[in-house]
Amino acid sequence: MFYARDEVRGLAFPRATRMEALEFFLTAQQRETIEHQSLAPVESDFVTAYAGYAADELLGYAFIDTHQVRTLPETFLVVVDPDGQIASVHVLAFYEPLEYLPADRWLSQYRGMRLDAGLRVGDRVAGITGATLTAHAINGGIRRALAMYSVLIAER
Numbered sequence: 001m002f003y004a005r006d007e008v009r010g011l012a013f014p015r016a017t018r019m020e021a022l023e024f025f026l027t028a029q030q031r032e033t034i035e036h037q038s039l040a041p042v043e044s045d046f047v048t049a050y051a052g053y054a055a056d057e058l059l060g061y062a063f064i065d066t067h068q069v070r071t072l073p074e075t076f077l078v079v080v081d082p083d084g085q086i087a088s089v090h091v092l093a094f095y096e097p098l099e100y101l102p103a104d105r106w107l108s109q110y111r112g113m114r115l116d117a118g119l120r121v122g123d124r125v126a127g128i129t130g131a132t133l134t135a136h137a138i139n140g141g142i143r144r145a146l147a148m149y150s151v152l153i154a155e156r
Contacts, residue, residue, distance in 0.1 A: 003092045011090050012062040012079045013052030022049045022061075024152050037115060037147035040140035043067070047148055058082050061149055064092070065141035070133050072096045078145035084154055086110045089142060100131040102138060115146035 003011060009019045026034070026045040034042050052059040060082055066075040072095035079087040089107040094100075106128055118124040119142070121135045128135040 002094070003090070008062070008064070008077060008092070009050075009052070012050065012077055012088075013054075013059045015054045016052040016059055017055055018053050019062075020051045020053070022051055022153075023047070024049070030151050033151050034144065034147040037150060038140065038143040039120075040144045042144065047152065049148065049153065060087050061153060063145035063148060065145055066093075067137055067141055069096050069100070069137045074134070074137065076138060076141060078142055080146065080149045084114055084146070084149060086113045086142065086146070089138070096134065100128075100134045102128055102131065102134055106135075107138075110142060115143060115150060119143060119146075 009016055013019060024047045026042065026047060031042050031045060048064075050062040052062065061080045063078045063080070064075060065078060066073055073093070074091065074095065075093040077088075077090045077092055079089070081087045089110050091102065091107070106126070109126060113119055113124065119139070121127050121139050125135070125139055
């Protein structure tokens with residue numbers, strides 16, 4: 001584990017004065033749409049997003065994604081700006097061998113990306129030599145977070 005739960009706010013929104021939890025129970029249609037847009041399964045119908053604010057200024061939304069890479073889990077944070085672009089991605093916990101851990105430099109390639117057909121490993125996203133499963137797992141989680149943003153927040 002690289003970050004404690006109470007460090008996530010500062011990591012996601014360094015300028016934030018407050019963070020609000022937004023809780024959603026997915027309808028069958030929302031779940032289907034998210035899975036279709038993300039090309040990744042949704043593990044739970046309960047979703048929590050976090051909205052970060054500096055005074056009254058909306059800084060963006062944060063999603064925490066946990067999934068299995070090969071045989072062990074990883075958890076990472078996807079921060080989406082108010083316009084629906086990736087602001088940052090941070091690994092919070094990684095239980096596979098550390099040689100498969102993606103570097104911050106690799107994660108930074110997602111900055112400014114939106115959910116579209118090119119957001120996949122081998123297209124606009126470079127792979128990780130020797131850690132193909134990690135690259136695909138993170139990319140799927142990022143696509144899932146962007147699809148949740150699209151369905152649950154942008155379309156409201």
